[in-house]
Amino acid sequence: MTLPLRPDLAGLTPYGAPQLDVVARLNVNENPYAPPAVVVDAIATAVRQAASGLNRYPDRDALELRGDLASYLAVESQADFLAAENIWAANGSNEVMLHLHQAFGGPGRKVLSFAPTYSMYPEYARDTLTDYETLPRRADFTLDVDAAVKAIEELEPVMVIVASPNNPTGTALPLSETERLCAAVAKVPGGSLLVIDEAYAEFRRHGVPSALSLLPDHPELVVSRTMSKAFAMAGGRLGYLAAALEVVDALQIVRLPYHLSAITQASARAALAHHRDLQAQVDEIRAERDETVAWLREQGYTVADTDANFALFGPFEDREKVFQGMLERGVLIRVTGPEGWLRVSIGTPQEMALFRSALVEVVA
Template identity: 50%
Template sequence: MSEVGALLREDLRGRTAYGAPQLQVPVALNTNESSYAVPQSVVDAIVAEVSAVAPSLNRYPDREFTMLREQLAGYLTRTTGVEFDIDQVWAGNGSNEVLSHLVQTFGGPGRTALGFTPSYSMHPIIAQGAGMAWVDGLRRGALESGAFDIDLDEAVRQAHEHDPSLVFLCSPNNPTGTALPLEIVTAVYDAAPNAVVVVDEAYAEFARPGTPSAVTLLQGRERLVVTRTMSKAFAFAGVRLGYLAAAGDLTELLRLVRLPYHLSSVTQAVARAALSHADTMLEMVEAIKTERDRMVEQTRSLGFMPVASDANFVLIGGFADAQQTWQALLDQGVLVRDVGIPHHLRITAGTPAETDEVLAALADLAPGHRQQASEETP
């Protein structure tokens, strides 16, 4: 161990950092980015907004990012049918920073976070990085039935047992793509009276018609938080802008832990430009959903086992060895994600041409990459 390694916190030793391969390949579908470039009309608006703030970059940005919060509140109101005001909205450099603010405010050493795995891998990393104990809650059928559902009664039991300070729910869930019924959110909320319950809705805009959003539950629930991001549906992964909706009393507390002037003037300007053109930005969502659904249908026709998805990706099962198949696809120029679930790979929905490439690569796999009937989970 190096000299500086010996100084590392005991609870961080032996852990690995979050990271997905960033490789130059013809078809990169491993990080759920949008394959569509930002439309030129929005690029022009971004340039104009940044030009307007550039002369004042010698000054700190608006610490309260007031105009941005107004636009985020307006966007949520228009798209969800729930009325939001500025005090109910918070933002950060990606939803990961927003999640970090929540953990810093309501977590820490001596407190427990509960999440239902498999789910977004950053939830435990952020919680444990702040010194929290992490509990892997169990999903019904995970790794057995392929359903990856959360059982309401089991979730309530685990919430009672662990008495967490934070509960993380993910809907649509990453990496499975499955959405949560709202009764599970309310049941967990009631079963964890000492917890802030966080519903991560990073992929909400991709949900199939009729899929409910937890923002409809916020009224009267001061411990409930819904987080979102502009990285996915807005094709804005390079901007790093995430946000949350919650009671005003909760968002006020986040000011205790945020770093001074944490959102730069440029970030605020770029995000405002995109929100001013939200309809244009979201036109890409329907195209991505079409490719997602095509991937579900055609991988099933190829004999694989896709999980029906409400996100911009599909978790596909039926591989004999996920890591070997990941490499075989990479050898064909297709980069997907091995999320650590046996026999499964996660593939982002991209352009029609990228879907064609993925399907061709899957069809071209040698027979040995397919999970045999005797190996298949019941």
């Protein structure tokens, strides 16, 4: 059958990581701890209540949910200046990013990011016919802000996207450097946005601030978050961003009608009401991450400094061989990042013990 497929999509395969039934699934940066019973019960009750009204469309603007998200950010990052109108929510941070590209990207427009970084960024650009430009990070995966500012001046992108902590490296961007990028973006003729993707922000080390604190003074700044990671709600599919009212209003133009189901809104609100219960293991995950990084370095590997719930380590002469050897021992990690590197998500202590023993066996 001949399909009238867009020529730029011909021969491409869908994005995705392996979903395999193994003892230790450490490849997609999930929270390894299931929601506690009190949260499961709260979500079930909320969903049951929502189900009684499924004959009606959900709240199109999800204002109650957006208000709850603003309240959560006021606690988590002292961002008490945010209101529901400053929040936009969608089906995972993937859809949030797609909305940004739909509203501000398009033919003849450029988006700038910094490699290595999240592999979906070029796909958002591709799907919206937006030009995608990258600038390499330094050898330690930090951002060369001088080079970034120069690239912004030359390329005049409509958006600059920086993941902080960065995926797959875990590298966080200091506030001083974020402010420099804001200043450069603010000078772009015709307007531009700096999007800080904080999907892993709750895992950052103590003392590492969120870019949310800069929002009152920088209308060009957008901060994206998700409930998939620290909230242990990857299956709930709820992402969101905080930004100036004008940005949120623009995103409502491109969103599909009723894009957030009543079930999604109900389950997310129930989870937010129990965010302390859901995030009880965040400190444990941080500690396990730091122990894993220290152990990998003791074994002679180079490990990127990480403020996320994963670690990028290497280099290996044949990372595919190491990946396969780990998989044969029941440990699924991720082939990603620069050639020769691998990434491991932080699991339970038992899963990480299995990871360590499997890695020692594979490389022996």
